[in-house]
Amino acid sequence: MDSETRLEDFLAVVASDPALELEWIDLLSQLEYVGCRKIVKGVGFEAVSLEVIRHVAEEASHALLLKSVAEASGLPPRSWREGRFSAAGWRYFQGLDRGLCALLGDPGLHYPAVSWAVEERVLRLYAACLRVTRNESLKRVLRTILAQEERHGASFGAASFPEGFRDAARGLEGALWREFIDEIAHDVKRGSLFSRNAR
Numbered sequence: 401m402d403s404e405t406r407l408e409d410f411l412a413v414v415a416s417d418p419a420l421e422l423e424w425i426d427l428l429s430q431l432e433y434v435g436c437r438k439i440v441k442g443v444g445f446e447a448v449s450l451e452v453i454r455h456v457a458e459e460a461s462h463a464l465l466l467k468s469v470a471e472a473s474g475l476p477p478r479s480w481r482e483g484r485f486s487a488a489g490w491r492y493f494q495g496l497d498r499g500l501c502a503l504l505g506d507p508g509l510h511y512p513a514v515s516w517a518v519e520e521r522v523l524r525l526y527a528a529c530l531r532v533t534r535n536e537s538l539k540r541v542l543r544t545i546l547a548q549e550e551r552h553g554a555s556f557g558a559a560s561f562p563e564g565f566r567d568a569a570r571g572l573e574g575a576l577w578r579e580f581i582d583e584i585a586h587d588v589k590r591g592s593l594f595s596r597n598a599r
């Protein structure tokens with residue numbers, strides 16, 4: 401089974417359980433927020449441009465839109481620390497950030513490199529979420545977010561990196577992403593076994 405099919409299967413399981421989907425939407429909001437923080441921390445004060453500010457604002461708005469959908473759909477206000485998949489999300493992003501930065505000598509490339517890798521992932525992920533979810537508010541929000549992610553993706557896709565970097569980065573990101581999804585899928589499977597045994 402290819403990884404896109406596996407992802408859609410996983411997302412279909414998530415979309416079939418409203419409580420689980422709320423956890424998932426809240427996790428996406430967390431990832432957007434962490435992405436936003438990485439930009440703020442990764443770009444030096446002297447290098448902040450109109451485009452950087454726009455990028456920060458749009459990623460913050462993605463976190464806001466997703467958190468708003470989660471709470472409007474029934475998730476109680478809470479810390480991300482209480483999220484069922486919060487730790488897995490944190491590990492994915494930290495691993496990606498550290499791993500990609502370690503591949504590059506020039507610190508000036510850290511921001512475009514991490515942004516490029518994240519955009520490659522979210523474009524496929526959000527398109528797949530849009531295909532499977534039945535939550536109409538989430539669909540609306542995903543369409544808005546996707547339009548902005550496409551612009552970000554095109555902009556960082558045009559950045560120039562050292563030879564071989566993109567392939568190495570795709571390998572690293574792909575491995576971290578599989579670990580992330582496997583960890584969540586394992587937790588979901590264990591949870592459904594527990595609830596079946598409890599009946």
Ligand SMILES: [Fe+2]
Pocket residue numbers: 432458459462522545549
């Ligand atoms: Fe985003």
Ligand SMILES: [Fe+2]
Pocket residue numbers: 459519548549552
């Ligand atoms: Fe983005």
